[in-house]
Amino acid sequence: MNPVDVALDSIWPAELRTDRLLLRPVTPQDADVVRELLTDERVRAYLGGPASPERVAARQAAYPQTPGAWAIVRITDGRTVGLASIGADPRSEGRAEVSYQLLPSAWGGGLGREAVGAVVSWWTATVPDGGPVVAVTQATNARSRRLLESLGMILVDQLDEHGSRQCVYTPGGDQDDSDLRWLGLTAAHLDEVERRRGAQARATAAGQRLPEDLTILIAEAASLLCPACHGTYGRICAREAGHMPALHLGRASDGGWVAWLEDFPV
Numbered sequence: 697m698n699p700v701d702v703a704l705d706s707i708w709p710a711e712l713r714t715d716r717l718l719l720r721p722v723t724p725q726d727a728d729v730v731r732e733l734l735t736d737e738r739v740r741a742y743l744g745g746p747a748s749p750e751r752v753a754a755r756q757a758a759y760p761q762t763p764g765a766w767a768i769v770r771i772t773d774g775r776t777v778g779l780a781s782i783g784a785d786p787r788s789e790g791r792a793e794v795s796y797q798l799l800p801s802a803w804g805g806g807l808g809r810e811a812v813g814a815v816v817s818w819w820t821a822t823v824p825d826g827g828p829v830v831a832v833t834q835a836t837n838a839r840s841r842r843l844l845e846s847l848g849m850i851l852v853d854q855l856d857e858h859g860s861r862q863c864v865y866t867p868g869g870d871q872d873d874s875d876l877r878w879l880g881l882t883a884a885h886l887d888e889v890e891r892r893r894g895a896q897a898r899a900t901a902a903g904q905r906l907p908e909d910l911t912i913l914i915a916e917a918a919s920l921l922c923p924a925c926h927g928t929y930g931r932i933c934a935r936e937a938g939h940m941p942a943l944h945l946g947r948a949s950d951g952g953w954v955a956w957l958e959d960f961p962v
């Protein structure tokens with residue numbers, strides 16, 4: 697289990713209070729707000745667009761079971777105005793990611809900032825072994841970036857995901873020179889090295905025997921492939937199960953050839 701999930705499990709359920717908000721675990725009674733958030737064009741503008749009815753139903757069922765998923769309740773009127781969550785970041789093992797969304801009627805009053813600030817401070821103070829925390833937001837999501845920057849969070853990395861440029865923020869201040877910053881830089885360098893090595897390995901006789909398009913393999917052939925849990929999200933190793941040497945060789949999610957060792961944090 698990812699160390700972030702382990703840390704969360706040990707302290708969940710948790711409630712957070714700020715001057716104007718209560719963050720409490722999502723319940724099945726929040727289903728209407730979940731649907732509203734997932735289908736609102738403005739809320740979903742930088743999150744892949746409005747979700748399908750199937751996805752809405754899946755999220756309505758999953759949130760109440762998910763450690764780290766809070767409903768954001770405005771104390772003055774008791775209304776649920778959004779969701780905030782913290783969980784394992786699939787891009788980097790041991791790193792937590794915070795996400796947040798408010799109904800447009802609650803924008804513009806600093807409530808998002810208050811909620812995200814509470815989650816980040818709580819994680820840092822309550823979960824000392826929880827690892828670094830990041831927020832990932834589209835480069836063009838100006839409101840979200842303003843929110844993070846107003847909390848003093850700093851931009852440590854950028855990446856392309858879901859067809860858009862994404863900015864990775866982490867708490868700043870003393871952490872300006874944090875492990876995370878170095879990890880980000882090392883990861884970028886490592887990716888370059890792995891791609892170079894991948895292109896070289898693909899050009900060898902053994903590399904050329906590997907299938908070009910792994911997605912068209914019939915299930916039987918696919919089941920013979922290396923089943924390892926790979927270092928970077930979306931990577932597929934094209935080698936056969938149990939291959940030696942241990943270096944994985946395959947395709948990254950953007951189709952480029954990469955070679956990598958499983959244990960590297962990428």
Ligand SMILES: CC(C)(COP(=O)(O)OP(=O)(O)OC[C@H]1O[C@@H](n2cnc3c(N)ncnc32)[C@H](O)[C@@H]1OP(=O)(O)O)[C@@H](O)C(=O)NCCC(=O)NCCS
Pocket residue numbers: 738739740742743794795796797798799802803804805806807808809810832833834837839840842843846
């Ligand atoms: C991202 C999101 C939460 C930002 O909401 P927001 O209300 O603009 O952000 P904040 O809570 O920081 O509020 C800041 C605004 O409130 C104003 N404000 C008013 N009173 C305030 C107070 N007491 N404290 C702080 N700001 C206050 C600020 O001046 C600022 O105004 P501005 O946007 O004109 O500069 C919201 O746009 C949203 O839910 N978007 C959809 C989901 C999404 O994209 N999530 C991000 C990726 S996970």
